[in-house]
Amino acid sequence: GIQVEQSPPDLILQEGANSTLRCNFSDSVNNLQWFHQNPWGQLINLFYIPSGTKQNGRLSATTVATERYSLLYISSSQTTDSGVYFCAVGTGANNLFFGTGTRLTVIP
Amino acid sequence: ETGVTQTPRHLVMGMTNKKSLKCEQHLGHNAMYWYKQSAKKPLELMFVYSLEERVENNSVPSRFSPECPNSSHLFLHLHTLQPEDSALYLCASSQNKGDTQYFGPGTRLTVL
Numbered sequence: 001g002i003q004v005e006q007s008p009p010d011l012i013l014q015e016g017a018n019s020t021l022r023c024n025f026s027d028s029v030n031n032l033q034w035f036h037q038n039p040w041g042q043l044i045n046l047f048y049i050p051s052g053t054k055q056n057g058r059l060s061a062t063t064v065a066t067e068r069y070s071l072l073y074i075s076s077s078q079t080t081d082s083g084v085y086f087c088a089v090g091t092g093a094n095n096l097f098f099g100t101g102t103r104l105t106v107i108p
Numbered sequence: 109e110t111g112v113t114q115t116p117r118h119l120v121m122g123m124t125n126k127k128s129l130k131c132e133q134h135l136g137h138n139a140m141y142w143y144k145q146s147a148k149k150p151l152e153l154m155f156v157y158s159l160e161e162r163v164e165n166n167s168v169p170s171r172f173s174p175e176c177p178n179s180s181h182l183f184l185h186l187h188t189l190q191p192e193d194s195a196l197y198l199c200a201s202s203q204n205k206g207d208t209q210y211f212g213p214g215t216r217l218t219v220l
Contacts, residue, residue, distance in 0.1 A: 004150070031206060041145075041196050043211035044110070086151070092206055095141075095164065098151040 002027045006087055006099035013077045013106050021072040021102045023087030031090035032063055034072050037101070038083045046072070046085075077106045111135040112212035114199050120218045121189065129184040129215045131199030139205040140182040142174060145196040145214070157182060158205045189219045 003026035013019055025032075034046040047054050047061040049070065054061050058077075063070040074081055084103050088096040112133045121127050133140065142154040156164040157176040171193075173185040182199055196216050200209040 031208075033208060035211070041198075041214040041216065042110075043198065043200075043214075045208065045210060048208045088151075088209075090206060095153050095156060095205075096209060100148070100150050 002029065002089055002091070002097045004087060004089055004097050004099035006085075006102050008102060009100070010103045011105070013104065015077060015079060015106055015108050017077050017106075018073070018075045019077060019104070021074070021085050021087075021104075023070040023072070023089075023099060025068050025070075025087075025089045025097075027068070027091070029065070029068075029089040029091055031092075031096065032070055033088045033096065034061055034070070035086045035088065036081075036083050037086060043086070074104075077104075079106045079108055082106050110210045110212065112199060112201055112210050114197075114212035114215050116215060117213060118216050118218075120220065121186070122220050123189060123191070125189075126185070126187040128186065129197055129199075129217075131182040131184075131212055133180055133182075133199075133201040133210075133212075135201060135203075135210065137201040137203050137210075138179055139202045139207070140176060140179075141200040141202075141209065142182065142184055143198040143200065145198055147195075151198065155184075156205065163205065186217075189217075191219050193217065194219045 051065045084101040088098045090096045155174045175183040199212040
């Protein structure tokens, strides 16, 4: 399967700070999703972004498919942003391969 | 609310018990998935159903038995589990296999 590496594994931010999370993958993909898992275990879709750049409020994501990485930007972080952020990639109708996540803690 | 529900949310069972996890999606999707999430490990895909037909079984032990009676419902039947099976079990659905996946809230399973 495709190898997915996320960095950093853990991140602590002061409320209001900005951050960048990275996802590297080992093969060409045509499916890439970013998820946020809240402290209760719920996985929420953030972006479907196999290439290009998307923005949704304080979050944005960029995928450079030719260089096999994606970045998730969080601006003006809030305590509700805390949780684990997962990157998952796939090819065609094949399944998603998940990274081990970045655990984000935002402190007031 | 993602349109995918799971019950129960928490389950504690002994190694000799038989229980079932239920997943229901209200999105009109054709594909459904079971994942296992253990501490410090990536999500592991267990089973994939597409149009009610099992299309993947990722070397999951036979003590886990999936069932998909229709495109909206997915079950995971459990019997004679081991303590190492304790984990968060997540259900997901997508329009078709390979499309964007939407997850349920999960069932946190503890095997004593």
